[in-house]
Amino acid sequence: MKRRDFACCCGLISILILFGGAAGARAEEPYHAWSVGARGGPSFFTQDPVTDANITGALGPTFGGVIVYDLHPFVSFGFEAEWEQHKIDRAALTLGDASTVSLLIRFEAHLKRTRPVSPYFLFAGGYNLNSFSEEGAYLAACGEDCRIHIDNGFAIKAGFGADMFLLFEHAAINVEIAWKYNRADVDFLSGGSVVGSDDFNASSLSVALGFRYHFPVNPF
Numbered sequence: 001m002k003r004r005d006f007a008c009c010c011g012l013i014s015i016l017i018l019f020g021g022a023a024g025a026r027a028e029e030p031y032h033a034w035s036v037g038a039r040g041g042p043s044f045f046t047q048d049p050v051t052d053a054n055i056t057g058a059l060g061p062t063f064g065g066v067i068v069y070d071l072h073p074f075v076s077f078g079f080e081a082e083w084e085q086h087k088i089d090r091a092a093l094t095l096g097d098a099s100t101v102s103l104l105i106r107f108e109a110h111l112k113r114t115r116p117v118s119p120y121f122l123f124a125g126g127y128n129l130n131s132f133s134e135e136g137a138y139l140a141a142c143g144e145d146c147r148i149h150i151d152n153g154f155a156i157k158a159g160f161g162a163d164m165f166l167l168f169e170h171a172a173i174n175v176e177i178a179w180k181y182n183r184a185d186v187d188f189l190s191g192g193s194v195v196g197s198d199d200f201n202a203s204s205l206s207v208a209l210g211f212r213y214h215f216p217v218n219p220f
Helices: 003-026 136-142
Strands: 031-045 055-057 060-072 075-090 093-110 117-134 146-150 153-164 171-190 193-201 204-214
Touching (some): 093 146, 093 171, 117 136, 136 146
Antiparallel strands (some): 060 075
16 A cells, blocks of 8 residues: 555544544534444446556446444444445456455435435545456466456545435435545556556446444433
8 A cells, every 4th residue: 555545544534533523522412323234236437447448347236334323413433345346348358357345434424314214425435455357368368377466545435325214213225326436556467577557547436225224322
């Protein structure tokens, strides 16, 4: 991980924690409540992954889970883990699958918590763990010792969503639309040596559907 990415990540997490603590201290009727959830759906790159116009990224799946702690009715903090994968093609040849596991500190800003629909905005920061699995056709064309290596990097995620309490009091259908920043260096290797390098831009937009369970509120 580059030093500037590490510094940005630490700074972002510190700002989120301080902001959340200050907001919680100002709440007139504070309470603590937990929620957990899981969701999945399609995601797509919002740009070409590299400068080579012949290399494109296909629509792919994303799955994730969250655990969130409400500081008060309008501010929540938590942790999110998310996985996504996209096939990378060069013209008619599939190079392989680019996968990302994102570990994120998550902040949610809720509007007035209405029923049956409770909307929110989200912002998260953390780290992207990138990997690449080469396709057999690519290895046959390039050579069995050809590899594609993508560095890890800093992650930012922003979007909005809503919990829809349609069937149960505490269990909600969750829908979320979010954009995630994921940019890193990519190296093309042959025989263990780097034969080419580029910027790999895997920033993506996702539309996810799932559920979230809100544990009963405990005022203090």
